[in-house]
Amino acid sequence: MHKLTQWAAVMATALASTSQAQVLIEEKTTEPVKVLSELDQRRAEVYQWYLQRREYNPNEFTEVIYGADDRRDVYQVTDQALLDFAQAACVVVNRSELVNNGNGTYTLNTRVWTSQGGTLCADEPFRGQRQIGFCSGFLLGTDLIGTAGHCVRASDIPNVAFVFGFDQRGPNLDPFLTVPADNVYFASQLVTWQLSSGFDHSLVRIDRPVQGWRPMPIRRSGEVSLNDPLVMIGHPVVLPKKIDAGGVCKDPRPGQPWFSANVDAYGGNSGSMVVNLNTGLIEGILVRGNPDFTSSGGCVRSNVCPDSGCPTWEELSKIAPFIPHVPPLGLLVSPGGAQTHVGVVGGPFDNIPFMYTLSNPTDSSLNYRVTISGSAPFLINGATDPVLGSIGGGGSANVHVTLAGSASGFPAGIYSATIIFEDLTAGRSEERMHILEVGQTAFEVTPDTGLTTGGPVGGPFNATQAYTITSTRPTPVLVQVAPTQNWIAVDGSAAPLSFTLNGLGDARTVTVGMSSAANGLLNGLYNGSVLISNMTGGQGDTTRTVQLDVGRYTFPSTDTPLPITDHTTINSFITVPEAVCITDVDVEINITHTYRGDLIVELTSPMGTTVRLHNRTGGSADDIVGTYDDSSFPPDGPGMLADFNGQMAAGVWRLMVSDNASADQGTLNAWALKIAGGTNCPPVAFDDYVEVAPNVPSMLTLDGASSQSSYDFVIMSLPSHGTLADPAGGTIVSVPYTVLSGGAAVRYQPGPGFVGDDAFTFAVYDGQWSNTATLDIQVGQTTVVYDFPMDTNPGWTLTGMWAFGVPLGQGSNNRDPTSGYTGQNVLGYNLAGDYTNNMPPTPATTTALDLTGVAGTRLRFARWLAIESARWDHASVEVSNNGVSWTRIWDWETMTSVSPTSWTIVEYDIAHIADNQPTVYIRWVMGPTDSSVTYPGWNIDDVQILGILPPGQSCVADMSSSSDPFDPGYGVPDGQVDAADFFYFLDQFVLGNIAVADLTGSSDPFDPNYGVPDGQVDAADFFYFLDRFVDGCP
CATH class of the missing domain: 2.40.10.120 (Thrombin, subunit H)
Structure with a gap:
């Protein structure tokens, strides 16, 4: 039975005014209500008030x-x-x-x-x-x-x-x-x-x-x-x-x-x-x-x-x-808690001297006494005798703890002493323990995760896990790292590895992987571990598990755990490095979540195939823990795991988990792919994205995988705003084109003065054809065009209760913030509380922003938005390039209320409206709202407009600061055109260096190919360079 269902009757009484309780009861109570004793009802009522944290932040996570x-x-x-x-x-x-x-x-x-x-x-x-x-x-x-x-x-x-x-x-x-x-x-x-x-x-x-x-x-x-x-x-x-x-x-x-x-x-x-x-x-x-x-x-x-x-x-x-x-009690001693002092035999020791502050919060004076007892040679105010004194009302005094000189003669061990602070006036006392660690050793090991991997019978097994072992004490420590199975290797050997860490902070990294013995294992699942031991006899002993799945590759998630909150979608990714042809896939899932009927879980392969593992089934049952396979634990569908068979495993796999209801939340604790593979499936080509500088050539690497030992990259289409060249050949003028010598890179030359988006396509061929992949190219670097950090008033048009200033942390639910994301100020709707009922759409609008020549425009800002469900209240962001017609780029559409406790950075693509426009306006809209229930509304900070600025005029003839091939400045532009540039170009022209000397397809300034490289070095390039040399730098 669902744990909250048992207490539904109590919740209905204790939380009758709470909409969340009503949602829980109305939407999810499907079983008879348990009859509770009077005491159990009281416990249940208290527990539900304890859970009212959800009223303060509906997006909170369910951990304890x-x-x-x-x-x-x-x-x-x-x-x-x-x-x-x-x-x-x-x-x-x-x-x-x-x-x-x-x-x-x-x-x-x-x-x-x-x-x-x-x-x-x-x-x-x-x-x-x-x-x-x-x-x-x-x-x-x-x-x-x-x-x-x-x-x-x-x-x-x-x-x-x-x-x-x-x-x-x-x-x-x-x-x-x-x-x-x-x-x-x-x-x-x-x-x-x-x-x-x-x-x-x-x-x-x-x-x-x-x-x-x-x-x-x-x-x-x-x-x-x-x-x-x-x-x-x-x-x-x-x-x-x-x-x-x-x-x-x-x-x-x-x-x-x-x-x-x-x-x-x-x-x-x-x-x-x-x-x-x-x-x-x-x-x-x-x-x-x-x-x-x-x-x-x-x-x-x-x-x-x-x-x-x-x-x-x-x-x-x-x-x-x-x-x-509450009246003051009397003598106060700070700090609280035990104190530890660490050192090697003979010293020195840390955390010495140590000071306590004794304070008197009452109006009258008090008398105190401080004494010490124990085996450790600590002193109070330089002696072992009691310290006596008095403190006037509201006053304070200090007591200093030091070590006697005899501490240097103490052998290795742990010694302690107790300091007793007595309020002789009030008749109460407090104690503080001090611990002296002499010559002790300890270390810590990171990360905490084990190694889980797999591969075909006979290997290879390439996965490894590096562990860093760090000493946490000044005394040297002897560490042993020992595999428990002969198929496990530490730094390449199945034998135990020993080393010494020489004092606090000294560290060593060891790598755990598979030994050659793993290649002889039969098909099956093997478990072992690595024991990391303090051979000096101190602290730190620990174990890391190792699991090897022979006959199947295992790839565990590394970005989990991840929270699963109401009405949100999370994505976790596993990158598979192995070029395995899939013959079978199993998926291990570990999700803790009350009411798993809220959830949709989907797996998407690098080739874009999606299988729905879980489709809101299971009703009020909790958690999804198990291994999906098509026979014993099949996916809900649509799709089957067999849909992945025949694909290349290499690339990025995505697990999507969406929560589609209120109240119940949980965690994606972990997941893993277990892949059985063969060798006879098509290769794969991967989409990619790069940013390059305008006007200058860039080398671009093509990404793909094949189960074969050799394969070729084939260019399938050419870019629209630039040219491609094969480093082992010349300019690519027709497609399909196979990159020579098994190469995996091409040279991209953007057109003169071009900024913006370009692209070309390619495939992999190894006897079979892969998919066709796209390499997207952004020419020009995205930069901040406008920046409004809200340190000063931006002077925008504000209507209704929009205001610039310091938010007061008031309002309902989790309230407004008390400062900006950075700095103190924000632009917010009612800095002192909530928006109002029955309000019309009410905007805060920027001044006109000149984005002439800017490409790829994006809007970024810090958001703190508390708002009722979109069933009732609304908020939006809109953009215009004339101040008259507006395009909504974001709208509050979530059907549950939200009240954040922290800022969120958001970013939106506005290129289709704002690129190359001289008068762009952006506005944040609060409303319309309904007739009841309000929230604190909008707070925004750190507004930025991002984009690619047009390039400055290029200086084609500025090629080198030296004509000497042995000079470090040879081939490095220096901002001026002189003889060094001429002789450098002449060298490259004679060599036929396409990357440098191929400048144009024509020497006629009125020819469309003037200034457009054509993949060959000829007289046209020489005369084009002479024109630019005579022009000099702008």
Whole structure:
């Protein structure tokens, strides 16, 4: 059953005002609604609020683990600072989940986590742990607990409790299920609350002061910064407390109520505190995220995406609204987190000296004491004695950590010390751990991918994968790279390879491929690996897999994973280098996507044949994972994989995935081609595109492939605006023409003064004919003709609420930006909010742009457009070459609303309207709009008009700066016409050098062939050069 279908009834109640929820229910609910308990309904309601990130950006991606899974149970964490932070975290529960035993204890009514909209996969982290509650919270004062606004509202106060210490005690040790009363507190008052305009917070006063658990301080000034290290502490899926110290701030959104980070968050993490490790202060509350799980292989598991986002991250409500309501706690120590100091035996060591800042946020002075203990020889303020002092209200003091001289005598090992900061006035303390690594070794290996390849029985197997191994410590490390199978080679040998990396940053690249033993393998699939080991005994050991498919070529994708978002199309490409004649193709696909009935998947070969693998079948089932072949897992069609048989495999293959409905999204994780080949199919010629300079000859390479050892390129048609010459022959004057000596290049000479598009066609012949390919030529380089960076007002005609200036980041949904794509200014429709209802088409129009002589004109600009579905509201871009008649070059046509969180660069071809026109106008149109629901509308920046400018007058006779063949300036123009040019031309004329001396087909200035090369060197060329020599340079 679809996981959202199970909660459709709850969604309909909790999100009745949300159009997305209605879409999910109306379009995709096909199964009976599951009857949920009161607690499950509460959990489902909270989870759907957590997913309201989709309201903020309908194009978001559905991932939850960013890179490696950084969540750890409390018992797995040794950093005392993180353990101190974790003291403040609690789980938010219903009172009905607690039993008062009447003896100062409570029993927790938990359940075992084995399903999440389906049975959990056996390897899902934390499977089988206990669950309780529906959200996370954190202690801010003696009797104040913070959480998300969608977790606790005014109506929830009588029913909500908070439980501290719900922690896993070991790998197989559940939390205590009977807990003391000091672990359990009941909500008594809602202090402040908001759940709108991006804010999502709730501050609750509890029934009595908390005993035995430490509150956490909050940021009281400034804001989080980009890439600040973060730790999130809470209860994902309301499991025992998890500490995730692997996140960073990805988008601080200054001045806005929330920011983004790549923390590993789930529903149930809603309300979790997020602490800045640079300051030790709470920055925000985890409030919004994406669906957390996906179905795979008949079970449910966590989604994973890279740390760089998919395409963005989790959302956290900033802590600032709590400031007026939460009294300062006392002594603050920054930075937070453990510190590591690394060096060789005898030193030196990095990260020394190290400074802590102690600050007093209260109005009264406080007394403090700093002490140190442990095996590492650290000093505080130069000694091991306690440091005592006082700090006045609002003041601060610094404490310096250094190493004693004895550190140089420590043998290789890892040593630690704990520094304890005590607030003697408030009676609270914080700890920071310092770790001294002496003579330790470690390395990292990139990339993470294995090697997957294949080929015919007997070989050859040409694919390789290079790995870079880099030392991450200053102590030299001995590395061994060892194949586990004799058919695997490292740097060409099947024997283990050993080498030493000499200190931090030293690196070596090794190449993994197939050994000669692979040529003797029988038809079949072979698996092995390469072991990369730290032979010095430190960190870094890892493995890279190797798979060889004998009898079939395997070509995996290298540009995946790619996000699949609503109403979008993505393309992934595989370039096949092998000239294999296809006898059979299988296609491995790995797509995770809820509701796979949304998807169309098509494969297109280099020859242009397209087969539809998946055609919106499967309904509400999740994911497409398997290997397509025409027998056991055939494509939906139209088309069969056999349609590729007989074609040449070499070239670029394209996999297209389109999502054709709302709500459900996913990932193209990977795909691969598995091709069986023969030798008797036609060759292939590949289309190509080049840019060349005006007036001068250029060598153009022809691209094709054949399964035969030799083949010829044949010119099938000539260019319209220039000439072709064979380097081994002369000017090509008729077609078909076979390039001599098996050549794969021709010389192209554009016509004098010509700029624009030209083309010719060619084919490959090896006993059979290939297709006919086109080589498109752009004569002249595309350049920026007009540039409007919006640093200053461009002075365009603005109507309605169009304006130039700094956007204020206001409006609905994800709001306007707060600056331009570059710089501060934009041209936008209502810089302070949304467009209006019932508005007519309202343009912002450029001044007249003179594009006389410009060819290949294109429009490029940065776009931030938030708009309702094209069913209701409209936006467009139009171009005119007279200011009266307009051509629409882009129109908002998507049938879902969009509200971006970042800028997009777009580019449109306007050559058919603007080329060589003296008065070109461009306008951006907002509207018309309907009578309800508005969005922030247009914001544009960095507008550019691109095109090919006409060439300057050429100086044909300027050929050389020297007449000496041994001079570096021989054959290099110098901007003037003199004797050196004459004698250089005379040399080339005598040699019959067509590339230089073939200048004209006639010496008569009134002949149409005057100045047009004819493929031969004769008297006409000599007299034409004399004319140009007498003319000199313009």
